[in-house]
Amino acid sequence: MKQTGVISAAILSLFFGTAAIASAQHDQQKSAQHESKPAAQAQPARPAQSQARPQQTYGGAYHGGVQPNGPTYGGVHHSGVPQRQEQVRSGFVQSRAGSWKDEHQSWSQRGGYNGYRIPDARFRLYFGRDHFFRVYGLPLVFVGGLPRFQYDGYWVTIMDPWPESWGSNWYETDDVYLDNTGDGYYLYERNYPDYPIAVTVSF
DSSP: OHHHHHHHHHHHHHHHHHHHHHHHHHHHHHHHHHHHHHHHHOOOOOOOOOOOOOOOOBTTBOOTTOOTTSOSBTEEOTTSOEEOHHHHHHHHHHTBOSSHHHHOOOTTTTTOOOSOOOOHHHHHHHOSTTSOBOSTTSOEEEETTEEEEEETTEEEEEOSOBOTTSOTTHHHHSOEEEEEOSSSEEEEETTEEEEEEEEEEEO
16 A cells, blocks of 8 residues: 555656646747747838939929839839730720720719819929820839829829820820819820820829
8 A cells, every 4th residue: 555655656746747847848938939029020120211202304204213214014013913015005905995086085074073183283393284204114004994004103094095096006105294174184195185085193
């Protein structure tokens, strides 16, 4: 009986000793994880980005840091959508009018413009017939089949089809400008100022 009691005591002692050791090891691991987390979570301080806009360099307009001398397609838009030459060409072919006179709608015909309105002071500096640019070379995507490009920090979506009388590569070769005729914003091609194309402006 005495021997059974000694064996039981030894087994219990071994059991509790093992449990205590395991618990201590677990506590050490947990403590080590907590100490290493702040170092892993710490990120290097990023330099503050300047809010100043670069000087105007092309067509009297700011292009959000995009160089006007290179194509947009072939790169990747910030959304991750690749813009290759064939995609851009296909997108613009699909947005061409069969009969612009029948398919075009002014903002009055559309029920009025309800998009973002550019502040007047900014509009005078970067928009209007004296501030022309080319769509080629600006950030460009197609959203719901509609061309959308970035100009002066704003996203401009072309709502109308473009006239069939324009050259098939007008977006690469022709100067355009954005203007407001009172009822909303329109894109104008400098060679065809009688064809205003309705656009919306957003951030």
